[in-house]
Amino acid sequence: MFSDVGVLELATLVVLALVLYGPDKLPEAIRTVSAVVRKFREFSENAKQEVRDGLGPEFEDFEFEDLNPRTFVRKHVLDGDGAGLEEIRKALDPRPELDEAVGALRRAAEGGTAPGSRSGADAVSLVKGEDGPAAGRPPVDPDAT
Known part of the structure; x- marks a missing residue:
């Protein structure tokens, strides 16, 4: 539960508890806190068990x-x-x-x-300079306008 609390934090909590409650009331405060934690755990376990019972026998390993x-x-x-x-x-x-x-x-x-490519006279060369348009003039597409 308190796996991420270091030694310095724990010592600080003990000193703070001694200052707040004093040495004579500290054992009673620890008993009260531990009883509250115990009741909370018991309540949560009972709630989990009620949910498991409500789900039925097919969810026993839930x-x-x-x-x-x-x-x-x-x-x-x-x-x-x-x-x-x-x-x-x-x-x-x-x-x-x-x-x-x-x-x-x-x-x-x-x-x-390549698969799906044109063959013969319809083939388009991918090498620059072969069968390309005249130098300096881009190709004209009459259907584009």
């Missing part, structure tokens, strides 16, 4: 810690049950499709035909 999003992801995605993290990364990785497209462009630039 844990409230599983409702935490981090725990849910760790349990269902990272454990290997169903689709693992590696499969998700492979499914979302765009590199195979990009490599295929770059390969098709390279083949077309080298003179080979």
Whole structure:
């Protein structure tokens, strides 16, 4: 519960409690605080048990810690049950499709035909200077206006 409280903070709390309550009332204050914490834990456990009972027998192994999003992801995605993290990364990785497209462009630039490309007289060269428009004049598209 107090795993992140250091020694200096704990010593400061003890000194502050001694100053506020004094050495004669401090044990009674500690007993009161511990009783409140105990009652709060008991109340929360009873509430959890009532929710489990209300859900029915099919949720006997239900844990409230599983409702935490981090725990849910760790349990269902990272454990290997169903689709693992590696499969998700492979499914979302765009590199195979990009490599295929770059390969098709390279083949077309080298003179080979890419899938779905034009062949013969309709083929367009990707090499600069070959069969291009006259130097200095851009191509005119009469349908553009």
